[in-house]
Amino acid sequence: MPKGKGAKGTKxxxxxxxxxxRMTQEGRRRLTLSKMGIITFPKCILKLTNVDELDLSRNMIRKLPDNxxxxxxxxxxxxxxNKLESVPESIGNLAGLTHLNIxxxxxxxxxLPSTLGSLxxxxxxxxxxxxxxxxxPSMAALDSLQELGLFDNLFTKIPxxxxxxxxxxxxxxxRNPLSYTQADIDGMLKEKSEPKEEVFLVHKNNLCGKCFKKCKEQTEMKAGGGRRRGGRGGDGDMCEEKRKNTYKGLMVPNSVAAGCD
Structure with missing residues (x-):
């Protein structure tokens, strides 16, 4: 039997x-304890406050410490x-975490605790x-999330x-029992990522002459298939004093008049 290994796994x-x-190429300190037959999470490593990356993959760990x-x-x-059946709520305290693989x-x-949404x-x-x-549902707050793996689970609908x-x-x-295909999911993501122009209803009395002229030109340009008339009407032409009052006439979003900011 290897030294340090017994019925309770490697100590x-x-x-x-x-x-x-070890130091990574990016200059981070990585602690690798993969494939060591560990059954109980080694709480002693929590004292290593200078570790940036931790690899405990391919072991037999059943539970993470509450802290x-x-x-x-x-x-x-x-x-x-591993053999994890749950994740402790304190996982949400790892405010600097950018990558998590479970x-x-x-x-x-x-x-899965609701505190995942705190990352x-x-x-x-x-x-x-x-x-x-x-x-x-708290995961809706993960504004920085770019990649999510849900393969080989039991999802019947998209969360x-x-x-x-x-x-x-x-x-x-x-490999989930979904009524959607992966292509459907990819299409949803593509549609969601497409930028949407915000337009607002603003009364013309709340615009300076130059801003009103610009809004009028943009409306005419859209109606004419993209052909622009008149001067440039760029952001530099806007009146700063009138800009402060732009939203006094705001009534409903998605109107035909473009916003002034």
Whole structure:
């Protein structure tokens, strides 16, 4: 039997953990404890407050410590291919986290805390190969999220929170019992990412002469198929004094008069 390994799995000491820290090409400190037969999360590593990245993938960890959120220096956390059944609420305290991989575990929707929505800086989240059928509605607050893995789960419909994630550009929903195809999802993301012009109803009395002229030119240009008349009417021509009063006449959005800002 290998040294340090018994019925409770490999025991990781603080000394072992410190020796396993390496500097990445980006200048970050990464602690790699992958494929070591670890069953119990080594709480001693929470003392390593200078670690930016933690790789505990391909072990047999069943539970994360309730105070995992105290590992506040983490930017990158990889826990894929373990035996996790839930994630503690304190995960939401990892404010600097940008990448989280908890795929290929035993997670159910009940095991995902609402505090996942507190990870405001999260860019990549992998939840694939679990037993999920819904996501916490709080995830709609993940404004920075760009990539989301939901493959090989139990989703029968697209989680509503995805519609609120405006920076999300890649979602993998393959091998779920969905009525949608992956192409449908990709199309939804493409449509959502297309910029939409905001227009407002503003009374002409609240515009200076130059701003009114510009709005009129833009309306005529759209009606004429993009052909512009008159002068340039750029932002530099706007009257600063009148700009402050632009929205006094605001009534409803999406009208035919363009906004002045």
């Amino acid at each position: 990781v000491t603080l000394k072992i953990a410190k020796k396993a820290i 995992i959120g105290s590992f506040s220096s983490l930017r990158w956390l990889d826990l894929h291919s 795929s290929n575990n035993c997670l159910t929707s009940a095991g 405001a800086g999260l860019k990549s989240l992998n939840l694939g190969l679990n037993q999920l059928d819904t996501l916490p 509503e929170c995805l519609k609120e994630l405006h920076n999300l550009n890649k979602v993998n929903t393959k």
